[in-house]
Amino acid sequence: MFERQKHFASALLYPAMPVPPGLVGPDRQPSEKRFNVYRNNVVVGLVDALKAAFPAVLRIVGDEFFAAMARIYVSRQPPESPVMLDYGGTFPDFIEAFRPANSMPYLHDVARLERAWAEAYHAAEVSPIDHAVLATIDPDSLPHLRLTLHPSARVVRSCIPVVQIWQMNIDRGKPTGVDITIGGEDALVLRPHAEVEVRRLPVGAAAFIHAIAANHSMNEATTLALDDHADFDLAGALRDLFMIGAIVGLSPRASDSGHLRGIDESA
Known part of the structure; x- marks a missing residue:
């Protein structure tokens, strides 16, 4: 049964594969046409899920380019979980290696x-x-x-002005010319309350947050941040970090609760 299910799942994403054995129409004959309809619906559904998850990318490249790129991704990276919210985690890496997007x-x-x-x-x-707890610290x-970071905290480091490009491609923003040679931006993504916030980080702050996430002490994190940029x-x-609600705990000793999921660093 497992092998039949595996073959069926593979055939859904690879049009060159034949109709799985045992699948027949009302005439008890293999029905490639019927299966292709189902196959197309699955692929379209996954492509639509990616469109919903990456609206700024969709707006930048347009529907036709995005759909073609997403179809290739779907064929190479089928879902590993029935939870569609998890799908697309490797899509950014795929885009980076996708030659038509160079x-x-x-x-x-x-x-x-x-x-x-x-x-x-x-x-x-x-x-x-x-x-206000800052004033009480010896x-x-x-x-x-x-320090313990909020579970929603994510850092994205980029050698291009990524926050600027993202902001003008969401919420009906107005795209304008961007000089990608002017330098990069580091972003902190956080949902301390109801809304997700995206903030540009000052120099050295991304390395500092990264160190906090790795459970380094303040002294260690500061050293790493200064190594990253002398003006930290x-x-x-x-x-x-305290004002925007990024800190949810503090301790004088090491603990395993200060990690940060999803740190992205690209140079």
Whole structure:
């Protein structure tokens, strides 16, 4: 039974494969035409799921290009879970390697940002710590402090202005020319309350958040952030993270709760 199911699933995504054995029409004969209708409906459904998950990418490339690209992805990366919210996690990497998209070197980073947005939207809800707690922290304990990030927190690092490109391709934004040679943007994607927020990060902040996610102490995270950029502002980064609700816990000792899912780094 398992082999028959495996063959049936493969045949749905590969038009060159024959109709699976045992599938017959009312005349008790194999019906390729009927199966092709079902096959097409499955592929169209998966392509539509990708369109819904990557609206900015869709707007940038247009429906025809997106559909052709998505069909190839579907044939190579069928769903591994019945939960369609999980589908498309590898789509940004596929776009990066997709040669027809080489003329749009920013496209895969826009897709990474959209994927981070979707993951943040569906992440667990946890109450952030009030920013007033900063005033109660003993300065002498600060270097050893470990912070816990909100489960929705995602960082996307890009060598192009990814936030700018993404913003003008969603919510009826007006596309304008963007000089992708002016430098990159790091983004923090977060859903501390009801809405997902996308924020540009100041220099060094992405490395700092990454270090917090890896359960480094404040002192270790600061060192890594300064290694990333000499102008990193620790006080400003801490203030911002608490103010926007990105911190949900703190501890003077190591714990396993400070990880960050979905960090993206592309140079």
